Amino acid sequence: MRIRIGIYGYGNLGKGVEAAIAQNSDMELVGVFTRRAPQMVQTRGATVYAADELQNKKDGIDVLILCGGSARDLPEQTPALAKNFNVVDSFDTHANIPCHLQKVDEVAQKAKTTALISVGWDPGMFSLARLYAGCILPDGKDYTFWGKGVSQGHSDAIRRIDGVADAKQYTIPVEAALHAVRGGEQPALTTREKHKRECFVVAKEGADKARIEREIVTMPNYFADYDTTVHFISQKELDENHAGLPHGGVVIRSGATGANGEHKHIVEYSLKLDSNAEFTASVLVAFARAAYRLNKEGTYGCKTVFDVPPMYLSPENREDIIAKLL
Amino acid sequence: MRIRIGIYGYGNLGKGVEAAIAQNSDMELVGVFTRRAPQMVQTRGATVYAADELQNKKDGIDVLILCGGSARDLPEQTPALAKNFNVVDSFDTHANIPCHLQKVDEVAQKAKTTALISVGWDPGMFSLARLYAGCILPDGKDYTFWGKGVSQGHSDAIRRIDGVADAKQYTIPVEAALHAVRGGEQPALTTREKHKRECFVVAKEGADKARIEREIVTMPNYFADYDTTVHFISQKELDENHAGLPHGGVVIRSGATGANGEHKHIVEYSLKLDSNAEFTASVLVAFARAAYRLNKEGTYGCKTVFDVPPMYLSPENREDIIAKLL
Numbered sequence: 115m116r117i118r119i120g121i122y123g124y125g126n127l128g129k130g131v132e133a134a135i136a137q138n139s140d141m142e143l144v145g146v147f148t149r150r151a152p153q154m155v156q157t158r159g160a161t162v163y164a165a166d167e168l169q170n171k172k173d174g175i176d177v178l179i180l181c182g183g184s185a186r187d188l189p190e191q192t193p194a195l196a197k198n199f200n201v202v203d204s205f206d207t208h209a210n211i212p213c214h215l216q217k218v219d220e221v222a223q224k225a226k227t228t229a230l231i232s233v234g235w236d237p238g239m240f241s242l243a244r245l246y247a248g249c250i251l252p253d254g255k256d257y258t259f260w261g262k263g264v265s266q267g268h269s270d271a272i273r274r275i276d277g278v279a280d281a282k283q284y285t286i287p288v289e290a291a292l293h294a295v296r297g298g299e300q301p302a303l304t305t306r307e308k309h310k311r312e313c314f315v316v317a318k319e320g321a322d323k324a325r326i327e328r329e330i331v332t333m334p335n336y337f338a339d340y341d342t343t344v345h346f347i348s349q350k351e352l353d354e355n356h357a358g359l360p361h362g363g364v365v366i367r368s369g370a371t372g373a374n375g376e377h378k379h380i381v382e383y384s385l386k387l388d389s390n391a392e393f394t395a396s397v398l399v400a401f402a403r404a405a406y407r408l409n410k411e412g413t414y415g416c417k418t419v420f421d422v423p424p425m426y427l428s429p430e431n432r433e434d435i436i437a438k439l440l
Numbered sequence: 441m442r443i444r445i446g447i448y449g450y451g452n453l454g455k456g457v458e459a460a461i462a463q464n465s466d467m468e469l470v471g472v473f474t475r476r477a478p479q480m481v482q483t484r485g486a487t488v489y490a491a492d493e494l495q496n497k498k499d500g501i502d503v504l505i506l507c508g509g510s511a512r513d514l515p516e517q518t519p520a521l522a523k524n525f526n527v528v529d530s531f532d533t534h535a536n537i538p539c540h541l542q543k544v545d546e547v548a549q550k551a552k553t554t555a556l557i558s559v560g561w562d563p564g565m566f567s568l569a570r571l572y573a574g575c576i577l578p579d580g581k582d583y584t585f586w587g588k589g590v591s592q593g594h595s596d597a598i599r600r601i602d603g604v605a606d607a608k609q610y611t612i613p614v615e616a617a618l619h620a621v622r623g624g625e626q627p628a629l630t631t632r633e634k635h636k637r638e639c640f641v642v643a644k645e646g647a648d649k650a651r652i653e654r655e656i657v658t659m660p661n662y663f664a665d666y667d668t669t670v671h672f673i674s675q676k677e678l679d680e681n682h683a684g685l686p687h688g689g690v691v692i693r694s695g696a697t698g699a700n701g702e703h704k705h706i707v708e709y710s711l712k713l714d715s716n717a718e719f720t721a722s723v724l725v726a727f728a729r730a731a732y733r734l735n736k737e738g739t740y741g742c743k744t745v746f747d748v749p750p751m752y753l754s755p756e757n758r759e760d761i762i763a764k765l766l
Contacts, residue, residue: 133699137578158699212763232766239572241766242750243709246565248765249726249753250719252463296712371722373459373484377714383569384710386622388703393576396697400575418766420758424568425746427575432746437538439574440558440567440744 116142117406118174119399122165122195123181124148124155126359127204130395131179132160138399140429144175172198177402180204181395189214196222196229196416200405202398204234211237219416228409229416233401234394235385236260240365242419243383247367251379254369255300259287259308263361263390271336272313275329277321280349282356284312287364298378300368311342314356316349361390400427442468443732444500445725448491448521449507450474450481452685453530456721457505458486464725466755470501498524503728506530507721515540522548522555522742526731528724530560537563545742554735555742559727560720561711562586566691568745569709573693577705580695581626585613585634589687589716597662598639601655603647606675608682610638613690624704626694637668640682642675687716726753 119135121128124146135143145161152162163171168178178199182188188205195201196218205214211232222229232238236258244256265285272281291308294301301307313330317323327344331337364384371377387393401419404426408417428435445461447454450472461469471487478488489497494504504525508514514531521527522544531540537558548555558564562584570582591611598607617634620627627633639656643649653670657663690710697703713719727745730752734743754761 130697133697136699137697208766211766212759215762237766239576239707242572244765245750245754245761246568249729249755250565250722252755371456371459371463371715371718373462377718379714379719380710380712381565382708382710382712384706384708386706386708388705389697392697392703393705396576403575418762420751420761420766421749423747423749424571428571429575429578433538435571435746436541436744439570440534440537440563440746 116140117403118142118144118176119402120144120168120171120175120178120199121146121160121181122168122178122191123187124150124157124162125181126391127395127398128181129158130389130392131181131398132158133392134396134399137396138403138429141399141403144171147178168195169198175199176406177202179398179402181398189217192229192231193217193221196227197225198227200228200409202230202233202402202405204238204394204398205232206234206237208237215416215418223415226409226414228405228414230401230405230408230418230422231416232418234397235387236363238394238397238419239385240363240383243365243381244367245420247365247369247381247383251367251369251371251381253371253375254367254379257295257303257308257366257368258363259292259366260363261285261287261309261361263363263387264356264359266359268311268313268336271333272315272330275326277318277326278315279318280316280352282314282352284314286310286312292364295366295368296380296382298368298380305339306341309340311337311340313342313344314347314352315344316352317346358388359390360386360388361393362386403427403429442466443729444468444470444502445728446470446494446497446501446504446525447472447486447507448494448504448517449513450476450483450488451507452717453721453724454507455484456715456718457507457724458484459718460722460725463722464729464755466729467725470497473504494521495524501525502732503528505724505728507724515543518555518557519543519547522553523551524553526554526735528556528559528728528731530564530720530724531558532560532563534563541742541744549741552735552740554731554740556727556731556734556744556748557742558744560723561713562689564720564723564745565711566689566709569691569707570693571746573691573695573707573709577693577695577697577707579697579701580693580705583621583629583692583694584689585618585692586689587611587613587635587687589689589713590682590685592685594637594639594662597659598641598656601652603644603652604641605644606642606678608640608678610640612636612638618690621692621694622706622708624694624706631665632667635666637663637666639668639670640673640678641670642678643672684714685716686712686714687719688712729753729755 180203268283506529594609
């Protein structure tokens with residue numbers, strides 16, 4: 115019997131989950147649940163239901179994958195839905211994870227459901243890279259670099275500037291910093307030394323480009339602490355050359371072993387992703403399989419990627435996994 | 441109370457384990473157990489016992505880390521010692537892992553001990569990299585490259601050639617292959633296309649270097665299928681520039697997502713290690729912590745890195761790990 119998955123929320127992430135489920139033959143998609151009018155939602159084939167109909171689907175869904183945003187949706191939705199469903203979310207506001215976990219855990223423990231939170235690539239796969247490497251090399255230092263990739267928050271911030279018609283912002287690791295870290299130097303790096311920002315901006319007809327550029331590069335929190343480059347281009351160029359949402363990054367552990375730390379080791383986990391949302395969705399789907407299994411074996415409550423035996427992510431049986439991959 | 445560790449076998453790996461335990465304050469080293477005469481074994485400080493004394497230490501050791509070789513030691517030692525101890529080994533003969541696992545599991549299930557086998561970096565961390573990435577990107581292809589690093593088996597093979605005084609062999613990934621894989625091309629690669637071999641050879645006085653070189657590059661299994669370069673150098677140069685045992689490598693998953701596989705993703709896990717043995721030892725020590733915990737919670741039998749929740753590798757408590765690393 116296949117694992118029956120529901121998707122809650124159908125933006126870029128929900129679309130990615132729909133595509134990912136089609137790549138996993140041990141799963142089937144029950145449907146997409148939306149708070150919008152169902153007839154307004156165009157899927158790639160999945161049935162669309164109003165969110166309210168979920169209450170009638172309790173017995174027909176093994177795991178519900180929550181595809182809302184971390185700012186407003188998930189803090190409410192994950193605990194609410196964990197009352198009746200095994201759930202997986204991609205809650206990514208790092209500082210609020212412990213509080214989110216506690217709220218979800220209370221509900222899930224009581225309801226005997228299993229909730230996996232903060233699943234994706236950061237938090238998620240990058241967190242796992244940090245944990246594994248840090249446990250192996252306790253005397254060492256972690257570095258996380260993001261990019262090259264599109265930051266939607268930063269792109270939005272540029273679009274809000276007067277005179278800007280459209281914009282796309284790329285976060286880019288500084289080569290010299292990466293090089294120093296990979297060389298085992300364990301440098302202390304400032305914000306500016308780690309990442310730079312490159313902006314492609316479409317100015318409105320007659321707008322003051324010098325002022326727009328000044329407003330971007332001096333914008334507190336978003337750009338002021340970085341070396342920021344601004345390119346003014348046409349809407350056509352933006353559409354043709356900057357349409358995607360690629361992202362990625364790298365987690366590096368630089369550590370030392372030996373009687374006097376005389377041997378250096380570099381552990382590196384890196385991602386180059388054509389589609390941020392589809393990769394995140396693929397991680398969610400693999401962990402949905404784990405949530406299903408944890409629940410079947412009686413492991414209830416709110417869990418993270420750190421709690422999941424890696425084997426639980428695979429559709430194959432243990433013997434085959436060991437023979438093929440170990 | 442600290443986790444009490446015993447080391448069984450004291451070659452490069454055992455020495456690495458001794459050093460690694462000193463980096464982990466939740467552990468203490470009970471002693472080194474050797475089949476040699478104890479007075480002949482010089483440690484960095486650990487007490488040395490004859491292997492026979494292990495039978496008196498049943499209650500004083502939480503986990504025994506087995507540091508013997510995969511060819512002759514571990515196939516016998518791991519099942520034998522799992523009768524009385526929780527054990528961790530680095531059994532690395534990939535093809536024989538399923539059989540080793542079964543033998544160890546029978547003993548450990550009966551004895552209610554916990555045995556973690558094939559722990560290290562390959563098998564071990566590379567296996568985990570393959571499993572995670574493969575579960576996330578089911579439509580894709582795995583690539584493993586080893587090096588740049590010293591292969592001891594290949595170095596030994598050269599040393600056995602008539603006229604060779606000493607030698608060191610480096611396995612090196614072919615840049616063009618790495619580049620193609622990282623570019624998302626999913627090429628089919630032959631042995632020769634993936635790795636090349638570089639040999640530094642000290643010839644004996646008056647030996648025929650042309651013959652030695654010919655014997656190396658045509659040696660079946662070891663060199664014939666690779667592009668192999670041979671450099672003749674002095675013993676002094678070998679000692680000064682090729683004394684270490686660095687190694688490393690990279691596991692790459694090249695996969696695609698989307699309705700038509702239109703988005704490419706590259707997941708890469710790489711290691712650059714100054715000391716192969718000390719890094720392997722550090723992985724063993726982290727998993728010894730996991731073996732201890734699995735046993736405490738009643739999980740008996742033979743397990744692999746795939747079975748261990750990542751959290752179990754850390755000395756810190758769950759709340760701190762989540763707050764700091766997720």
